[in-house]
Amino acid sequence: MSVFSNTVKLIVLVVNALCVVAMVACVYSSCLPPQYHPRWSLLGLLFPVFLCANILFVLFWLFFKWKYASLSLLGLLLCFGTARAYLPVNFRGEAPGCAIKIMTYNAGMFGFADGHTWEDNPVLEMILNSDADIVCLQEIGGFGAAVNRGELRQDKYPYTVMDNGLACLSKYPILSKRRIKYTSWGNSSFAYELCVGQDTVLLVNNHFESYKLSRADKALYKDVLTNPQNAEGNTDLKNLIGRMMRSNKTRGAQVDSVKTYLDANAPNYRHVIVCGDFNETPVSYSHNRLTENLNDAFASSGNGLGFTYRRNGMFFRLDHILVNDAVKVHDAHVDYSTDASDHYPMCASIELK
Numbered sequence: 001m002s003v004f005s006n007t008v009k010l011i012v013l014v015v016n017a018l019c020v021v022a023m024v025a026c027v028y029s030s031c032l033p034p035q036y037h038p039r040w041s042l043l044g045l046l047f048p049v050f051l052c053a054n055i056l057f058v059l060f061w062l063f064f065k066w067k068y069a070s071l072s073l074l075g076l077l078l079c080f081g082t083a084r085a086y087l088p089v090n091f092r093g094e095a096p097g098c099a100i101k102i103m104t105y106n107a108g109m110f111g112f113a114d115g116h117t118w119e120d121n122p123v124l125e126m127i128l129n130s131d132a133d134i135v136c137l138q139e140i141g142g143f144g145a146a147v148n149r150g151e152l153r154q155d156k157y158p159y160t161v162m163d164n165g166l167a168c169l170s171k172y173p174i175l176s177k178r179r180i181k182y183t184s185w186g187n188s189s190f191a192y193e194l195c196v197g198q199d200t201v202l203l204v205n206n207h208f209e210s211y212k213l214s215r216a217d218k219a220l221y222k223d224v225l226t227n228p229q230n231a232e233g234n235t236d237l238k239n240l241i242g243r244m245m246r247s248n249k250t251r252g253a254q255v256d257s258v259k260t261y262l263d264a265n266a267p268n269y270r271h272v273i274v275c276g277d278f279n280e281t282p283v284s285y286s287h288n289r290l291t292e293n294l295n296d297a298f299a300s301s302g303n304g305l306g307f308t309y310r311r312n313g314m315f316f317r318l319d320h321i322l323v324n325d326a327v328k329v330h331d332a333h334v335d336y337s338t339d340a341s342d343h344y345p346m347c348a349s350i351e352l353k
Contacts, residue, residue, distance in 0.1 A: 033285060051087075090302065175194065
């Protein structure tokens, strides 16, 4: 019995060690440019799986051999910063009266693809009811008329700019708009200068490359998730992974272009805000690269997982608001008041220090 027991413990310990290595690999894969390491770029998607596994191993060893719990504890310590960004816990303070509310939202063509019309449009209603001072939109498509509606442009947001599927609605004057150049058919990034009080704020709105998953792709993902045995030898799954790697390569180049722009221009501004639909989780090259000099608003002032995309068995935080050190975040949260788009808006109350 003793030999059997020791053998089982050894097997569990080996599996535990592999889970620690895998979790650490997930974290550090976000440092590798996907243009050169496309396979590694997918590893970050598995971070929550190995994070949960290591937490369970800690609990397991505490009951059976508490000294062995140190293995997963060491792994969790190495990945603490990433774990906190993925699943933050913060004590929110009340935002001061001078706080500015900013929202980034992939409008999903304003829900028109799902049959919504101009009248009682849930996306428009949500924006109006949000009381946000600055709204950055992605995927407005050819529905710029929705942004130009009187209740939005004249009554709520007198300063509005639109271009290539992106829009910025603001209660503050927009002084300039500049497109950040990178090769893309349907994605773009724009830098705006906003006059807030006596300060000029640099705001960058992004919509990076998506995986462009079809309904069949999403059904395949859900099937493999619930029936892992179906993954072996699945040609459709291999094709899907190949397309995802190509998307990561394209997105990586886009992010590098935005980072180059920020490195050259952000030092000229006291307050910098970068937001949008990154189409990647907090454990990714995009997030890691852009937070080299910026702070994630949700990680510093939000709570929980903050999924901005949760459909077809997929639960991810793909939309982000990043700020520099001169911007204090008092509250960050996801608004789940409408599901007219396939994304939910990320909101943050900020103070310009």
